[in-house]
Amino acid sequence: MSALYPALAVAVVATCTLGVGALGLRRAHRASDFYVASRAVSPRWNAAAISGEYLSAASYLGVAGLILVYGLDMLWYPVGYTAGYLILLALVAAPLRRSGAYTLPDFAEIRLDSQVVRRTCSALVGVIGWLYLLPQLQGAGLTLATLTGAPGWLGGLVVCLVVLVAVYFGGMRSITFAQAFQFWLKLVALLIPAVVLVGVWHANRTAADTGYPRATQPQVVTVVARERVTLPVPTTLAIDGTLDGAPVHGRQQVAAGSHQLGAGTVIRLQRGDLLPVLADGPVTTNTSWARPFGSGRPHPLYATLSLILAICLGTMGLPHVLVRFYTNPDGRDTRRTALAVIVLLSAFYLLPTIYGALGRKYLPDLLLTGHTDATVLLLPERMLPGLPGELLGALLTAGAFAAFLSTASGLTVSVAGVLSQDVLKSRTNPVRAFRLAAVIALVVPYLLSLPSQRLGLAAVVGLAFALAAATFCPLLVLGVWWTRLTWIGALAGLLCGGTLAATAVLITVTGHARHGWWGALLAEPAAWAVPVTFSVMVLVSLATQRHRPPHVLRTMVRLHAPEGLELDRGRELRSLGQG
Amino acid sequence: MSEPGELPPVRVRISHPRLAGRPVSPVRPATQEIDEQTKLGELYVRALVQSQLRQAVLICGAALLGLVGIALAFAARPALGRARLFGMPLAWLVLGVLIYPALIGLAWLAVGRAERTERDFMTLVRRR
Numbered sequence: 001m002s003a004l005y006p007a008l009a010v011a012v013v014a015t016c017t018l019g020v021g022a023l024g025l026r027r028a029h030r031a032s033d034f035y036v037a038s039r040a041v042s043p044r045w046n047a048a049a050i051s052g053e054y055l056s057a058a059s060y061l062g063v064a065g066l067i068l069v070y071g072l073d074m075l076w077y078p079v080g081y082t083a084g085y086l087i088l089l090a091l092v093a094a095p096l097r098r099s100g101a102y103t104l105p106d107f108a109e110i111r112l113d114s115q116v117v118r119r120t121c122s123a124l125v126g127v128i129g130w131l132y133l134l135p136q137l138q139g140a141g142l143t144l145a146t147l148t149g150a151p152g153w154l155g156g157l158v159v160c161l162v163v164l165v166a167v168y169f170g171g172m173r174s175i176t177f178a179q180a181f182q183f184w185l186k187l188v189a190l191l192i193p194a195v196v197l198v199g200v201w202h203a204n205r206t207a208a209d210t211g212y213p214r215a216t217q218p219q220v221v222t223v224v225a226r227e228r229v230t231l232p233v234p235t236t237l238a239i240d241g242t243l244d245g246a247p248v249h250g251r252q253q254v255a256a257g258s259h260q261l262g263a264g265t266v267i268r269l270q271r272g273d274l275l276p277v278l279a280d281g282p283v284t285t286n287t288s289w290a291r292p293f294g295s296g297r298p299h300p301l302y303a304t305l306s307l308i309l310a311i312c313l314g315t316m317g318l319p320h321v322l323v324r325f326y327t328n329p330d331g332r333d334t335r336r337t338a339l340a341v342i343v344l345l346s347a348f349y350l351l352p353t354i355y356g357a358l359g360r361k362y363l364p365d366l367l368l369t370g371h372t373d374a375t376v377l378l379l380p381e382r383m384l385p386g387l388p389g390e391l392l393g394a395l396l397t398a399g400a401f402a403a404f405l406s407t408a409s410g411l412t413v414s415v416a417g418v419l420s421q422d423v424l425k426s427r428t429n430p431v432r433a434f435r436l437a438a439v440i441a442l443v444v445p446y447l448l449s450l451p452s453q454r455l456g457l458a459a460v461v462g463l464a465f466a467l468a469a470a471t472f473c474p475l476l477v478l479g480v481w482w483t484r485l486t487w488i489g490a491l492a493g494l495l496c497g498g499t500l501a502a503t504a505v506l507i508t509v510t511g512h513a514r515h516g517w518w519g520a521l522l523a524e525p526a527a528w529a530v531p532v533t534f535s536v537m538v539l540v541s542l543a544t545q546r547h548r549p550p551h552v553l554r555t556m557v558r559l560h561a562p563e564g565l566e567l568d569r570g571r572e573l574r575s576l577g578q579g
Numbered sequence: 580m581s582e583p584g585e586l587p588p589v590r591v592r593i594s595h596p597r598l599a600g601r602p603v604s605p606v607r608p609a610t611q612e613i614d615e616q617t618k619l620g621e622l623y624v625r626a627l628v629q630s631q632l633r634q635a636v637l638i639c640g641a642a643l644l645g646l647v648g649i650a651l652a653f654a655a656r657p658a659l660g661r662a663r664l665f666g667m668p669l670a671w672l673v674l675g676v677l678i679y680p681a682l683i684g685l686a687w688l689a690v691g692r693a694e695r696t697e698r699d700f701m702t703l704v705r706r707r
Contacts, residue, residue: 075674076650082682083642090638090689292653292660292670301654308646332697335690342686346679353675481632553616553624560628561613562697565704568614 003148005394010144013185013401014162020181043333047340049176050324052183054081054341055348056132056407057139058461060186060400063349065372067356068363069281070297071289073304074356077462078349080308082342084315089338092316094331095480095559100569102326103418104319104472110558111479113549114487120494122422124471125319127502129415131464132318133408133445138460139373140404141449146374147397156449159401160442163409167416167438176327179410182402183344189399190351193380193392197358200383210287213277213364215269216382221368223265228279229368231256235274241265269365277367289360299520302527307462310526314465317472320410323417330563355379376400408442415441463505470497470529474537480559482538483552489541497533501525609704627700634696638689645681649673 059081066074101107105121108114140155166178212232223241231254238251242262258279261267269275277283282296293300315321328334359366359375362382366372377400380392419437420430471494478485504525521528549555551570558569612620653660653670662669 072670072674075671079646079674079678079682082679083646086642086682086686086689087639089686090635090642090693094693290668290671291657292650294660301650304650305647308643308650312643312646332694335693339683339686339690343683346683349679350676353671357671481628481635553621556624556628557613560624560631562701564701565610567610 003150005390006144006147006397009394009398010158010401013398013405014158016181016185017162017178017402017405018166020178043328043337043340045176045180046324046327046337047344048180048183049327050179050321050337050341051344051348052179052181052186052402052406053320053324053410054085054345054407055183055186055403056461057136057400057403059348059352060190060403061139061143061373061376062135062461063352064355064359064375065366067353068359068366068375069372070295071284071360072292073295073297073300075353076304076307077311078352080311081315082345082349083308084312085338085342085345087312088316088321089335089342092476092480093325093334093338096322096476097325097328097334098331098559098561098563099555100558102323103414103421104317104322104476105418105422107479108475108490111549111555112485112487112490113551114491117487117490117494119422120491121472121475122418124467124494124498125418126415128317128464128468128472129319129411129418129441130445130448131467132320132461133411133415133442134449135460136404136408136411137446137449140401142371142373143377143397143400143404146371146377147393153450155404156446159404159408160446162405163412164438164442167409167412168435179406182406185402186399186406187344187348189395189402190348190355190376193396194351194354196388196392197379197383198354201358201361208286209361210285212283212285213275213360213367215271215273215275215365216362217271219269219365221267221269221365223261223263223267226263227261228258229261229276230258230279230283231274231276232283232285233274237273237276238268238270239265240268267368275364275368278370281367281370286360297520298515299517302520303524306524306527309530310462310466310469310524312469313473313526313530314467314469316476317468318464319414319418320407323410323414332562352376358383412438412441463509466524466526466529467498467501467505469526470501470533473530474533478534478537478541482541483556484541484545484548485537486541486544486547487549488544488547489537489539492540493533493537496536497529500529500532504529609706613704623704627696630696630700631693634689634692638685638692642682642685646678649678 059078063074063077066077096107099107099110101110103122104125105118108121109118137156137159140159141152142155144150144155144158145152234256235254236251237254239248239254239261240250241248241264242260243254243265244260245262254276259276261276267276284294284296288294288296293304297303325334325337328337355376359372359379363375363378366375366378371378377393377396380396381389383389384392416434416437419440420433424433424437474493474497475490479490504522508523554568554570557567561567561569609620609623613623614620660668660670664672
């Protein structure tokens with residue numbers, strides 16, 4: 001495969017991002033330009049920018065890969081990403097904009113008047129932001145490595161550099177325009193190949209395969225490191241290397257069940273060969289794959305319900321999502337922007353499903369190689385060998401880089417905003433502090449992304465959602481609607497929810513506790529961690545009513561009264577908006 | 580402007596004789612009640628927050644119940660998972676396509692209702 005077209009696509013996207021950003025750059029001088037684009041972005045630009053920022057590597061690449069492996073149940077991911085926006089719109093969007101805060105810690109301070117809660121929130125923003133940045137950088141590395149054979153560290157580095165240049169010079173104003181551009185690029189880049197590929201599929205349609213996935217073409221797969229694989233039924237495979245510790249050579253009978261392949265083992269697949277599936281993936285027939293709860297995961301109903309809850313409630317707690325609302329002029333526009341975002345997301349999320357379903361049919365060998373996050377990128381070439389496939393692949397690469405760049409820049413701005421205000425504060429002038437913080441915000445996750453872990457992109461993002469749902473969601477919902485929340489209650493809830501969700505995430509990520517109910521509960525912690533956090537916040541607040549902030553009614557006026565009324569809304573936290 | 584040396588004109592208050600002795604109106608603007616955090620002002624704020632919360636809970640409840648309901652329906656009736664509609668598997672059609680217009684509809688409803696509540700509140704506050 002030629003590395004020229006994908007490399008060209010990446011260069012074009014990077015240049016356009018910086019070019020479009022430069023349009024907004026001319027006016028980025030004041031601190032408020034950097035933080036909130038001077039609150040002067042029109043709803044249409046803002047909606048496209050929000051969508052552009054929200055549709056990350058997980059949406060663009062990860063969802064299709066998950067669908068290829070697990071099937072129908074994974075459609076809940078994009079549904080949840082969209083429904084989460086609806087919950088955000090209904091519950092917190094306008095009050096948060098009206099609060100006048102810029103970051104989550106700002107909101108905590110305005111509402112609860114507590115520096116301790118503020119600092120706890122800052123730490124959580126950092127953790128969630130970095131947890132979310134990690135898969136973006138890994139995805140960039142994977143994309144470049146898959147399509148051009150470049151070393152794995154290069155893609156992440158390219159993303160870091162472009163984001164740093166854009167953020168460094170222009171802050172929020174610059175990236176708003178760049179992100180709006182990136183949304184449309186992502187949509188078109190995914191739409192055109194999808195239409196072509198569906199046409200190709202329709203033209204050579206064959207009867208649907210109902211059995212276990214089989215190789216669709218002759219292919220040589222080399223096992224890089226020692227792997228465990230599973231075969232659903234006995235079969236014959238051509239294997240050169242070590243199988244279950246014994247040297248093997250040539251075509252031979254392999255029993256059903258779990259097997260170990262040694263490093264360097266080569267499997268020569270013939271068309272129609274039964275595919276061994278990596279042991280951490282499920283072994284399902286295509287029939288079961290296409291049905292509800294047929295994903296082969298333990299306790300699929302619980303996992304599905306908990307996932308819906310995590311994503312729906314976690315969306316409002318993502319640091320880069322919140323920051324965006326402060327670029328709207330008022331609460332009413334914030335809601336209208338959120339509605340437009342839901343329309344744009346709905347249009348986008350029709351597409352990953354197509355790639356996932358076609359991937360199951362044309363790229364089942366990814367179940368053996370484990371590179372399922374590359375489904376979207378590899379599909380055109382597999383279905384349309386030759387130049388047309390390569391060109392479509394390059395277009396998809398461009399879209400993928402737009403996804404990494406837009407989400408990474410949004411997260412960088414959010415994390416840098418918190419770092420510069422709460423960690424580096426008053427050390428230097430605000431613009432310089434912001435730039436220094438941006439560098440720190442990117443370098444840390446980049447270094448963490450280097451020891452490559454084979455965790456699915458959408459899975460890591462799912463963990464970030466679970467953590468956000470178990471911490472910031474209760475804080476925001478109770479803070480906006482319940483006058484009796486005290487800082488002690490909020491702090492207890494944040495610490496409790498954060499500890500529970502983070503522990504569950506760590507146990508899952510490190511690969512302990514996989515089976516049975518415990519595994520299911522730990523893999524999808526939202527269903528129990530969110531109610532626990534809510535209860536802790538409510539109960540502790542009720543026990544500490546003496547510590548209610550004195551101006552809570554004034555704050556409620558500020559959060560809920562329409563801007564058209566001339567009312568005393570209490571003090572401004574700082575003068576960012578006036579710049 | 581008056582010429583130098585000339586006395587400034589004397590200010591004379593002219594009012595209707597029947598209004599002159601009347602005490603200052605006890606009806607104060609609602610915004611002032613809210614600003615001064617009187618009992619009445621607190622009532623206004625609570626009424627606004629509660630009506631907004633009712634709308635929000637209604638929309639979120641509808642969305643979450645809808646999603647959870649779909650999942651439970653598929654779990655309770657496996658036949659639904661096998662059903663086909665227009666040549667497509669029903670489950671894929673619902674989760675991949677049809678659910679999105681429904682979410683957009685709910686979002687549209689949420690925006691409309693929230694804006695109406697705010698308009699009503701503004702009329703209420705300004706009426707006095």
